[in-house]
Structures are given as C-alpha cells and as structure tokens.
Amino acid sequence: MIGFRSIFSWAALYSKQIALVDIAAEFDRDFYLASYPDIAVAGVDPLQHFMKTGWKERRDPAASFSTGFYLDTYPDVASAGVNPFHHYIRIGRRERRSAVPGAAKAKQNSAPILQVVNQADFDRDFYLGRYPDVAASGIDPLQHYMTHGWKERRDPAAFFSTGYYLDTYPDVAKAGVNPFSHFISTGRAEGRRALHALGQKAEVLAQLKPMKDRVLSLPQPEAPNSLLDASAIRSAIDAKMTSVRKDLIIAITHDDYANISGGTQLSIRAEEAAAMQDGHCYLGVWPTLPLPCLSMESDPLVDLRFNGVLLGTARCTTLIAAMKACSIDAKRVHLVVHLLLGHDPGKIAELAQTLGLSKAWYWLHDYFGLCQSYTLRRNDLVYCGAPSQNSGACGICVYGQDRPAHLGRVRAVFDAVAMTVVSPSEAALDVWTKGADFPVHSTVVHPHGDLAYAPNPKRSAKASAVPTGTIRSEPVRLAFLGATVAHKGWDEYLHLACQLRGMAGREFHYLGHYDNVPSYVLRTDAKVTGGDPDAMLRAVRAAGIDVFLNWSAWPETFSYTTLEAIAAGAVVLTNQISGNVAALVRTTGKGRVFASLDQLVDFVRSPGLDRLVLEARAARAREQVLINRSRQTLDLIALKGAGR
Amino acid sequence: MTIHVYTSFTFSYLSRARVLAESLRRHHPDWVIWAGITDLPPEGLDFDMAGEPFDRVLWTHEIFGETTEGWLFGHDIVEACTAVKGRMLQLLLDEPGCEQVFYLDPDIAVFAPLDPMVEALRTPGRSILLTPHQLVPDDSDLAIRDNEIGSLGYGVFNLGFIAVRADDTGRRFAAWWAARLAKWCHDDVAAGLFTDQKWCNLIPCFFEGVHICRDAGCNVASWNLSQRKVTITLSGDILVNGTPLRFYHFTKMGPIGDAMTERYAGSETPVYEIWAWYKRAVSQAEVAAIPSGWWHYGRFEDGRRIPKSIRLLYRNRTDLQKAFPAPRAVGQDSFIAWVEANTDLRADP
Numbered sequence: 001m002i003g004f005r006s007i008f009s010w011a012a013l014y015s016k017q018i019a020l021v022d023i024a025a026e027f028d029r030d031f032y033l034a035s036y037p038d039i040a041v042a043g044v045d046p047l048q049h050f051m052k053t054g055w056k057e058r059r060d061p062a063a064s065f066s067t068g069f070y071l072d073t074y075p076d077v078a079s080a081g082v083n084p085f086h087h088y089i090r091i092g093r094r095e096r097r098s099a100v101p102g103a104a105k106a107k108q109n110s111a112p113i114l115q116v117v118n119q120a121d122f123d124r125d126f127y128l129g130r131y132p133d134v135a136a137s138g139i140d141p142l143q144h145y146m147t148h149g150w151k152e153r154r155d156p157a158a159f160f161s162t163g164y165y166l167d168t169y170p171d172v173a174k175a176g177v178n179p180f181s182h183f184i185s186t187g188r189a190e191g192r193r194a195l196h197a198l199g200q201k202a203e204v205l206a207q208l209k210p211m212k213d214r215v216l217s218l219p220q221p222e223a224p225n226s227l228l229d230a231s232a233i234r235s236a237i238d239a240k241m242t243s244v245r246k247d248l249i250i251a252i253t254h255d256d257y258a259n260i261s262g263g264t265q266l267s268i269r270a271e272e273a274a275a276m277q278d279g280h281c282y283l284g285v286w287p288t289l290p291l292p293c294l295s296m297e298s299d300p301l302v303d304l305r306f307n308g309v310l311l312g313t314a315r316c317t318t319l320i321a322a323m324k325a326c327s328i329d330a331k332r333v334h335l336v337v338h339l340l341l342g343h344d345p346g347k348i349a350e351l352a353q354t355l356g357l358s359k360a361w362y363w364l365h366d367y368f369g370l371c372q373s374y375t376l377r378r379n380d381l382v383y384c385g386a387p388s389q390n391s392g393a394c395g396i397c398v399y400g401q402d403r404p405a406h407l408g409r410v411r412a413v414f415d416a417v418a419m420t421v422v423s424p425s426e427a428a429l430d431v432w433t434k435g436a437d438f439p440v441h442s443t444v445v446h447p448h449g450d451l452a453y454a455p456n457p458k459r460s461a462k463a464s465a466v467p468t469g470t471i472r473s474e475p476v477r478l479a480f481l482g483a484t485v486a487h488k489g490w491d492e493y494l495h496l497a498c499q500l501r502g503m504a505g506r507e508f509h510y511l512g513h514y515d516n517v518p519s520y521v522l523r524t525d526a527k528v529t530g531g532d533p534d535a536m537l538r539a540v541r542a543a544g545i546d547v548f549l550n551w552s553a554w555p556e557t558f559s560y561t562t563l564e565a566i567a568a569g570a571v572v573l574t575n576q577i578s579g580n581v582a583a584l585v586r587t588t589g590k591g592r593v594f595a596s597l598d599q600l601v602d603f604v605r606s607p608g609l610d611r612l613v614l615e616a617r618a619a620r621a622r623e624q625v626l627i628n629r630s631r632q633t634l635d636l637i638a639l640k641g642a643g644r
Numbered sequence: 645m646t647i648h649v650y651t652s653f654t655f656s657y658l659s660r661a662r663v664l665a666e667s668l669r670r671h672h673p674d675w676v677i678w679a680g681i682t683d684l685p686p687e688g689l690d691f692d693m694a695g696e697p698f699d700r701v702l703w704t705h706e707i708f709g710e711t712t713e714g715w716l717f718g719h720d721i722v723e724a725c726t727a728v729k730g731r732m733l734q735l736l737l738d739e740p741g742c743e744q745v746f747y748l749d750p751d752i753a754v755f756a757p758l759d760p761m762v763e764a765l766r767t768p769g770r771s772i773l774l775t776p777h778q779l780v781p782d783d784s785d786l787a788i789r790d791n792e793i794g795s796l797g798y799g800v801f802n803l804g805f806i807a808v809r810a811d812d813t814g815r816r817f818a819a820w821w822a823a824r825l826a827k828w829c830h831d832d833v834a835a836g837l838f839t840d841q842k843w844c845n846l847i848p849c850f851f852e853g854v855h856i857c858r859d860a861g862c863n864v865a866s867w868n869l870s871q872r873k874v875t876i877t878l879s880g881d882i883l884v885n886g887t888p889l890r891f892y893h894f895t896k897m898g899p900i901g902d903a904m905t906e907r908y909a910g911s912e913t914p915v916y917e918i919w920a921w922y923k924r925a926v927s928q929a930e931v932a933a934i935p936s937g938w939w940h941y942g943r944f945e946d947g948r949r950i951p952k953s954i955r956l957l958y959r960n961r962t963d964l965q966k967a968f969p970a971p972r973a974v975g976q977d978s979f980i981a982w983v984e985a986n987t988d989l990r991a992d993p
Contacts, residue, residue, distance in 0.1 A: 037900040041790055041867075043797050043833050170899055197911045205913075205920040210928075379917050384878070391880025392755055392889065396921035 019086045020051060026089060028062035035060065035171040051083070058190045061085045063175040065099045068186030073098065101177055101185050121184050123157035126498065129518020130155065146178060156180045158498050160194040164202065168193065200491055204380050208398045211293050211372060221289055228304070228314040233322035236306055240281050247332045249275050249633070250323075252348055253286045254341035258305060261513070261527060262483075263560045264365040267424075267448050268338055269530040271632035272308065278634065281307055287342030288313050293372050293402070294409055295344040302343075316347040324354045335360035336633045337413060341368055345409045349416035357417050359441060361633050364423040364557050369410050370435045373399045375487045375554035383554050383577045386435030414438035422636065424448050425580035428557035446636060448558050449629040451567060451588065456624045476613045478547040478604070479509040479570070481526075481536060481561040484516055489551030492597055496549065496604060497521050505610070511539045528560075533629065536561060540568035546613040548572045551597070555579025566590045567627050569620035571612055573600060590616070645743035647762065648736045650678035650702070652725045653750040654939050655685060659929035660894075661750040663922065665697035666929075668748070671757045675746075676739075678702055680732045682716070682724050684940040689933040702735065704728050710969075716941045717971040718959030719829065720952055724941065726803070726840040727829035730822030733808060737818055742810040749804035751895060753922060756861070756888040761807055764855055771813035771853035774801040774844065775863040780871045787870040787908070794867060797833050799841035801856075802863050804893045806844070813853050820850065830959075860885040865893035866901065869908035869915065876914050894922045946974040949992035954983055 024047055032046040033039060036059060039046055046054075050061050058068040065085055071078040074097060077087050084092075088099055127141040128134060131154060134144050145156045153163040165179040166172060169192060172182050179187075183194055196202035209217070241248060251272070257265040258272075268284070275282040288301035302319060304311040314322075333355050337348065352360055368374035370386045378384035378397045387393050389407060394400035413419070418441035423429035426445050433443070480493040497508040501520040510517045513527040526539035540548070548565035550572055556562075556579040562572055566584065572591035574581045585591040592612070594600045603609055649668060653661045665677050679698040684705075685691040693701055705712045707728065716724050729747060736745045744765050746758070765773055777795045782788045808814040821843065830837045848854045860872050861884045875883050882889040895901060902919075909915035943949050950972070958964055958971055958979070965971075968979035975981065983989050 034899065037903045038786070038790060040900055041794055041904065043794070168899055168903060193906070197906050197909070198913060198916055199911070201913060202916065205916055208920060208924070210924065378876070379913075379920065381913050381917070382876070384876075384880070387878065387880025392882035393876050393880035395755065396882070396918050398921075398924070 019083055020047075022089050023047070023051065023061065023083070023085055026062060026065075026085075031063050031171050031174075032059070032061065035169060050085075055083050055085060058186065060171060060186075060190075063171045066101065066182070066186045068189045069101050070097070070099065072185065072189075100175060101181050121157065121180070125501075125519045126158050127154070127156060129494075129516065129521070132515050145180070150178050150180060158495075161196060161203070164196045165192070165194065168196075200486075201381050204486070208379055210398060211402050212296075214292060215296065218291075224288065224301070224313040226312070227301070228312040228318065230318050230322040230325060233304065233311065233314060233319060234325045236311055237281070237283065237322070237326050237328075240307060241326070241328055246280055247334060247637075248281045248283060248328055249334045249336055249637070250283045250285060250351070252335070252337045252340065252343060253284055254339035254343075255286050255290060256303065256305065256310075257284060257286075258308065258530065261529060263448075263558065264339065266528060266530070266533060266560065267365070267630075267632050270448075270533070270629060271336070271634055273530070274631035274634040276307055285319065289342065291342040293342075294340065294406060295342055297344070299347070300342070300344055316344060316351075320347070320351050320354050323351060328355075330356040330358075333357060334633070334637050335417070337362045337419075339363070339365055339368060340410060340413070341374070345412045349412040352413075352417045359418040359420065360413075360416075361636070362413070362419050362421050363633075364421065364428045364432050366557060367428075367431065367435070369438075370407075370432065371399055371403055372406055373397070376431070376435075377487060377554055380486075381553075386431065411438055414440065420444060420636075422446050422633065424558035425583060427555055427579040427583045431555050431579065444636065446632075447630060448560065448632070449563055449627045451563065452626045452628055454624045454626065456620070456622055474544075475505050475507040476547060476609060477507045477509055477543065477545050478549055479511055479540070479543070479545040479565075480521075481510075481540065481548055481550075481565060482512045484510070484512065484514040487553045489549070489553060492551040492600075493549050494518065494521075495597075496601060499601065500604060503605070506604070509543060509545060511536065511543060511545070534627075537564040537568055537627065540565055540570060545570045546616060547609070548591075549600075550574045550578060550581050551600070552578040552581055556581050559584070563627055567625040569616060569625065571616045573603070575600070646676055646739070646741045647672070647674075647744045647746065648676045648678060648739055648742055649746040649748060650680050650732055650736060651748055651750045651752075652680040652682065652729050652732065654681065654683035654721060654725060655689070655691075655931075655934050656683075656721075656936075656938050657750045658931060658934060659926045660897075662697055662929040663753055663925045664748060664750055666925075667754040669697055671754055676700060678732075678736065680704070680728060682728055682941070683938075686934055686938050686940075689931060702732055707731055707735065713941075713972060714965055714969045715826070717950070718955055718965075720831065720955060721939050721942060723829050723831055723839055727825045729803075729840050730818060730825040733806075733818040734815070734822050737808065737810045737815055744807060744809050745814075746807045747803075747805065748891065749893065751897065752804055752863075752891050752893050753925070754891045755882055756890045758890055760859060760890075761857060761862070764857065765807055765809045767855075769853050770855045771809045771811055772817055772847060772851060773807040773855050773857055774847065775805045775857045776800055777802045777863075777865075777867045778871065779858055779860060779868065782870055784870075790904070790907070791867050791870060798838045799843075799845055801841070801844045801847070802865070802867075802893065803839075803841040803844055804865075804895075805863050805891070809853075813851055817847065817851050859887060859890065861887045861890040863891060863893050864889060865895050866904035866908060867895075869905065874909075874912070874914040874918070876917075882914065882918070889918075892918055892922075894919065897923065897926070941972070944972050944974050944980055944991055948980075951989070951992050954980075954989050954991065957983065957987065957989065 027047050027050065029046050032050060039049055050059060055067050060067050065088060067084055070084040070088060077084050122142045124141050127145060134141055145154060150162050155162050160180055160183060162179050165183060172179050183192065251268060253268055257268040272282045284305040285302050287295060288303050299315050299317050301313050302316055303313050335352050335357055337360060366374040367376045367386065376384050376386050378393055384393055389403045394403055421440050421443045423445050424447050429443055429445055480490060482488065484490040497520060500506050508521045509524065510521045511524045511526045513525060517523045524539055524543050526536050528535045548570050550562055555577055559581045562581045562584050565572055566588055572585050574585055575594055576582060582593045585593055651661050651664055661679060668675065668677055676699045678700045680702045682704040708715060719727055733745055736742060744762060761773055764770060778791050782791050808817060824843050825840050828837055829839050831839055864872055864884055872884050905915060905919060971979040980991055
C-alpha cells in the first residue's frame, strides 16, 4: 500500500520532472553560462542551477525570457511561487503574456517604454550636459535616449553606462532590448552592475590605441597650395634684420600660438610681444600637421610666423637652408624650444648646428620631452612619475613601447647645443630632473607670473581682519575654470557637482569657453586671448567665485587659472599630485590639498569649507592681489641688441 | 645547463603564445622556448619558425605518430592541449644538458624574471614546483564559492604553471603524469577529473621534493585577486602585495574574464591596465590568415565540426577506436558514416 506521504512525494517529483523536461527544451545553456560567470566558474550544471535556485535569484534562462520582468509584471505568477519560465512555457505563452520588456515595447509603441524608464531614473540634466547635440536639437532627452541614444551607447544617467552594460551582458545585447530598461526592470534586482568599477576610466582604457594607429586615424590635412622657398624666407628675415642692434629669437612651438587659446600659447604670445616691443625679431615655427607625437616624416612641413605676420609653409630643410643663407651673426640668434610636439627633433638640432649656435633654451611647458604622454599619465589615467623606460609600468603603458625611440629622438636636441632648461615652477623641474637623463647645461625656474599683494583700494571701513557673518547669506560658489578636459579634473568636478547639486549653501559654476556643461553647473563665458589676458581673472571676480576646484591628474607645470583664481580672491582645492597647483596652494595658504577625492567631497560637504570661504571673503575685502606676468625667455636672454 | 620552457596551444592561441614567448624572452633571453602545437596550420598560413619568438617546436603528431588522430579524437580542444603536456615534459627533461623545465600556459605573460623559482628548484631535495590557485583563505561567501570551492572542484594547484628539475624524481613524476593524461585527461568534474590539473592534487602525496611556491607575484589571476592587491609605484615597479609581479594568468579573455576580474579588482586601475595591455598585445600578435575558431583536429575531413557527444562515444568505445583508427575521415566506411547510420548523433554543419 502506498501511503499519503509517498503519493505526495511522487506527485511532487513527477511535477518537477515535467518542469525539467519542459524547461530543458527551451533553456539556453550557453546564454546562462555567458550571463552568469559565477555559474561557469563554479562548474555546476546550469539547467539544474536554474531549476533549483536560479529563477528564485531572478536569473534569466534564455535571452528571450526575463525572469524578473515576468515576476514583476504578473503578480499572480509571483504569488503562486512557481517557476515563472515553466509558467510561461505551459500557460503564459498561450495567454500572450510578455516574456521580456522589449516584447511589451514592440507591442505597445513608445509610451510604455517611458513607464519602464521613468523620469526619476533618467537624468535629464546629465543627458543634456553630456550631449550638447541633443540639447541643441531641442528633442526631449528621454525620448532621444529611448529611440536613438542607447543605440549610440550614450548614457542616461551618471550611474549607468550603456556601453558597459551591453558589453558585459551579451544576453541583453543579443535580445536587442533597451539596456537601461532592462537594468531598471530586472537587471538591478538580478545584481547586475550598471557601471564598471572604474567608472569613466574603463572607457578610457578600452579606447586606448597605439600611437601609430592614432596617427593613422587622424584626418589628413589638405596639402598647402604653395610652399615657401628658401629665398622668400631669407628675404623676409633679412629685410627686418637690417639693424645691427637686432637679435632674432626662433621659437619652436606646437601650434599657431597667435590664434589658439591656452596657457602655453598665451606665454609664447607674451614672449613674442616682449621681443617685438624691444625691437627684436621673432620667428615662430610650428608643425603644419598637428600631431600627438614627434613627426613621423623625415622632412616635415612647418608653418612660420615672423614678427607676428604669417609667412607661410615650408619644408624644414628649406627653413634650414634659408637660415644658413641669412646674413645673421650666430651670437644674435636665440633658439627657444617651447614644445617639440609634431616636430622632428633631428631637424631642430640640424637648424641649431647650421646656425652655429652654442646654446639654446628648452621650456618645460609639459613633460613631452620625457614621454609622448606629455602629462605623464600612464595609459591616460594615472600619474606615472616618468620611471625608467625599461620599467614594468612602461611595459604595460600604451606609450611605453614607443618611449625608447621617443627619448632617443628628443636627445638629439640636447646633444646639438648646450641647453638651458627653463621651468615655470620648482615642482615641474623636480619631475623633469628625476625623469630626464639628457645632457643639460643649466636649469632655471622662471614662473609665467607671480602674485603681488596690496591693500584693497575699495576697502570699506567695516572690513574686518577676521571673518564675520555667516555663509547662509550667500552660498559658497565653487567653480571649474578653463578647459573641460579629463587631465584637468573636469570629470571629478562634474562628479562632485552631480553628487552635491541641490545642497543648500553650495553653487556650482563653470567659467571658460567650452560648451559641454550640464545645466546644474552655471556657465559664464570667459576666454583669455592675447589682447585680453585678464579675461579669466575678471570673470572669477565678477562671478564672486569662492572656490576653484582644480583636481588636476598630473603635476601641472604652472597653471594660470590657479594663479588667476587666487588673485581674484578665491581659494583652491586640489590634490597632492597636481604639481605647481598644490605648490601654489601651499606657499600662498590659499586653499587645501587633499589625499583623495573622497576627502575632498567630505570637505566640500562640511562646515570646514564655509569657514575657509569666510576667511577668503574677509581677505578679499582687505587686500588686492595682482598678477605680474613674465616676459618669458626675454627675461633670461642676454640680448646683444636693442634691449628693453 | 639549460632551462627549457614550453607552452601548449593550437593556432587559435598563436597570438597569446607569441605574447608569452616575447615576455619570456625579455626576462630570460638564455632559456630555450618551445612551442607545443596540437594542430596543423590552416591553408594560407605560412608558419615560419624563423619569424616566431619560439626557439623550437614540438608537434603533437610528431610525438604521438600514427596514434595521434585516434587518441586526439577522444578529446576536445582544451583536453587535447593539456593531455600532451606530460609527454612533452618527458621529452624536454631528456634534452641534453637540461637542468629544469618550466611549463607556462599560453595565456600567461611574464613581467619579471622567474629567478626565485629557478633558485627554489636548485635547493637540494626539491624537484617539483607548483603554484596554488589561492594562498590565503577568502572571507566572503561569494569569494569562497568562486575561489576555494572552485579549487576543490578543479584542482588545488593551477597547472598554467609547473616547473620540474631534470632529476630522478622529476622524471618519475613526468612519466606518471604522462601516463595518466594519456588515458584520463578529461573535463569531467562530476567524475573527479579535470584535464591535467586535478591529477596534480596527488603530486604532494606521490612524490618527494615538492615545493609549493607562496610568492604572491606568481600566477596572479581572477581566482586569487580577492587576496592580492596590485599596485604600480612611481619607480615603475608592478607589485602584488608588495612583491614584484612575476607572471599574470589572463584566463578567459572576454566578458566572463572581465566580469570575474571586475568582481575582485574593484576600482583600482593597475589590474585593468595590465589587462588592457594584454588585449592590445594579443591583438597586435594576431594573424589574419588563421580563421576564427580554427582547430585542424576539431573538424571531420569534410569540414563539419566534431561535436563533443561524438568524441565521447569514440572515447568510451574501444571497439570503435580499433575499427576506425582515423576517425576524422569521411566517406562510405568512415566512423562518421557509422555514427550517422547507427546513432542519433550528427556532425555539426
């Protein structure tokens, strides 16, 4: 006789066997293993795992069925406690129930999509800030993401990476469903990750390409209509060098400093202006083809600007021949190497030797002399310290393979003449000295500018030596200044602003001429030009900026913006590796230097920032800070001719 | 005295094996690097050893002669490439002047000299050097399941690496290993087998002179990242728990490997940088002439893929092995003709 217990157990077993047979027929073993690496690694049978615990963990048995979605969409199934995939196979499919969110989407048009990804999940401000083209088009950002954006791997919020989700979960990619919808409806509950643990840095790593591939992918510029010949260059120079009292400065630069905005260009423009003001001649030489490395051609084209006037384009050898033919005394020629980017150092060395120069100047505007990664960020991510070219770190760096050849070529310039290395800061010289083994004649630190303090002429009688008032009357205005690029710390600034937006007493600003600024950051246009070098200083003052957040990812050689922020009465928050930024903060006492981003975020949240800003506001009322801008190499060269 | 080092692969893994060999050459220019290849080159590939970073090549068909086809047929690609390791080890130990033999998986790259391991094997009384998957216990259930339980199922020591001294013990071990792998190099975890690796759980029981390498810089991989912190100093040294990274095992390149790496590497960049370098290096070493998924022994002579089910049938039936010594052949009296006439099994298109 079969007892009740036995019949019950048999029935249960029989039902399990039916479920197993039904599910086995549609279960996608490969999909399951690919989607859940832990199962693959554990070596358990994937079907058994799904039957036993997988569905309870809301794991999907195939790309065509979302367990979490099914349970969430059909509470009758969830409350019955049955295997939802089995329910779908036996009953749900007949009843035309949806197996995946995408199916619902296909049937019900676009409106239900918006229910899956609701307004709270989607970050409109983030999307518009990250993608100015969407903002410019006037399309509703959520609609854009749902229809096109996700297919273009755009991100709907700071916490979700569309590309990462698709790459990490092949089942989602294969199913063709909107990855953000998938995450919100089922992925999150299944424990799937929305973002790589490295965040944006993972994308940087994934996109790294060897230099030769990067150069090959650059757009090829149109060939110039005509090239200067040696006699044209020679006659242009000889015509101005008539006076025996004139010297000629040949400046090797990386771009047309007169028309491109940037700190380095600004300093070169100042040098050119100083030379011409003193009655000397100034020849700017830069590569026609802008490159992220040294020239790969044996005789590259260069563009020439003489005494502020564009001469045209010539081959390097033509320039050398022209200089040889010029009737100039070598003692009156001064070679200043500002940047070698895009040049052939061998040709620069040849120029120096042809002219019979015994010495020259080499500026540390960046660290390109030490590595193609001119910010010394290994793999464009982490400050590396310019270790030995044979080090393990260089071995795994995308710039490492080319570094020995790069250093060998740069050395040619140092071998050709007695070189004086000019650094705009002690901090930059320290980095250079540790990393370089070129023959150097001497070194000198010559800042692009320094600060001078004076009593504030507009000081009111009430201005106090000690901080007064409270921060509540006026929020703390934190700003990012200048180029919105990763190595200047733009990503970290956005991270902070995004995290703290809406916090009482904090206001986030951007001052500069870049457009990719989200709406939760208040944008003020400010563009420094040769004719208006104080534009940023004025803008910082006018906007009443209290804090400049300069989270530079490399040891900045100088940082005009830091100088300008301090001169405008702001304090600067930075990190330990920011080079001259941290050095300026330490020497002036105008700000704080943090060991980690977490420390910075904590500080910005804390009353400590309020106290610091109150002190800064009091100082602003007491004193006026001025910037004395340098004349660059003109301050250093012992000119034979006109003089100042 | 010479140190020989070998790896075992098919042409699909040639790019990885090249990266390994180049990394070995950088740190050990005097070692003899062997390529153990269980494959034949695809049409259009001019495999010229003069242009390869290996010194010598060992072809499986040269080692196993006429029995190669029948024996390999009972193995999938992973089983085949691991089954040959024992016999190759025996041959290399008998090379004139051989002092030690190292084996490294093709998906490993060497970042610093392996001198401490050479020295460890020079210590009197030591003949076999092994690297465990893990050196310290894990803390979380997830990591215990991924790592410790994984080791219990798949083998305690990772056989991406082994080093053997050319002495009596080393040769006795090689002979035993080769014999076991000839018959039972199977991926059958339920039966207690996992290719060449699970057998090596028995090494400390059967042989004297076994040294377990406890250097955290050796065989770093996703299965031990939970307890190994990789850092890079400003002097350019890559360190693991403060000791130099010697070799990294780039297991499962792709979404699964990435997911397991991310699970334990967290938000520190060095491990991802090392992986990014490896992916670039492998990509640069790729050969366009090798079709995706190429394995000469993976298909019948008419190009249809051999499914594992047919391999298992052949492996378990000595009568079929005797009747069809060339089981990849096709045609009237071929093994596949017999299979399709007498079973429900079919070759994959």
